[in-house]
Each structure stands twice: as structure tokens, then as C-alpha cells.
Amino acid sequence: MALILIGHAIGVIVAHDRALAESPSRPPLAVLADELPLALFMITCTWTGLFLLFVR
Structure with missing residues (x-):
């Protein structure tokens, strides 16, 4: 997670x-x-990816 x-x-x-x-x-x-x-989009993608990784 830290590396991401x-x-x-x-x-x-x-x-x-x-x-x-x-x-x-x-x-x-x-x-x-x-x-x-674009920065806001990248932050959203990062949080979405982390959410899918840990919550799903």
C-alpha cells in the first residue's frame, strides 16, 4: 500500500x-x-484502487 x-x-x-x-x-x-x-482524478483513482484492494 505504501508503495502505491x-x-x-x-x-x-x-x-x-x-x-x-x-x-x-x-x-x-x-x-x-x-x-x-487531473491531480484530483489521480487521487480519486488511487483511493478507489485502495478501497477495492482492502474492502472488497
């Missing part, structure tokens, strides 16, 4: 760093706002 959470956290951090590097002229908060829907 750590892997997803690392994926979010790497994706955010890459998004910042690809658009240096945009403010960091604008980049973060663009990433928010």
Missing part, C-alpha cells in the same frame, strides 16, 4: 516539474490550476 501511495506522489511531483519546465513564461499558479483536475 509513494509511486503516485512521485508521479505527481515529476509531472508538475515537467509542466513547469515546458512553460517557463507562465506563472506557477497558472500551471498548478491547469493540473488540478
Whole structure:
């Protein structure tokens, strides 16, 4: 379970760093706002997967 959470956290951090590097002229908060829907989706998928793994 810890590896799943750590892997997803690392994926979010790497994706955010890459998004910042690809658009240096945009403010960091604008980049973060663009990433928010996908980050929320990834969190939902992680929690759903953990729920199915342990509750089902």
C-alpha cells in the first residue's frame, strides 16, 4: 500500500516539474490550476484502487 501511495506522489511531483519546465513564461499558479483536475482524478483513482484492494 505504501508503495502505491509513494509511486503516485512521485508521479505527481515529476509531472508538475515537467509542466513547469515546458512553460517557463507562465506563472506557477497558472500551471498548478491547469493540473488540478487531473491531480484530483489521480487521487480519486488511487483511493478507489485502495478501497477495492482492502474492502472488497
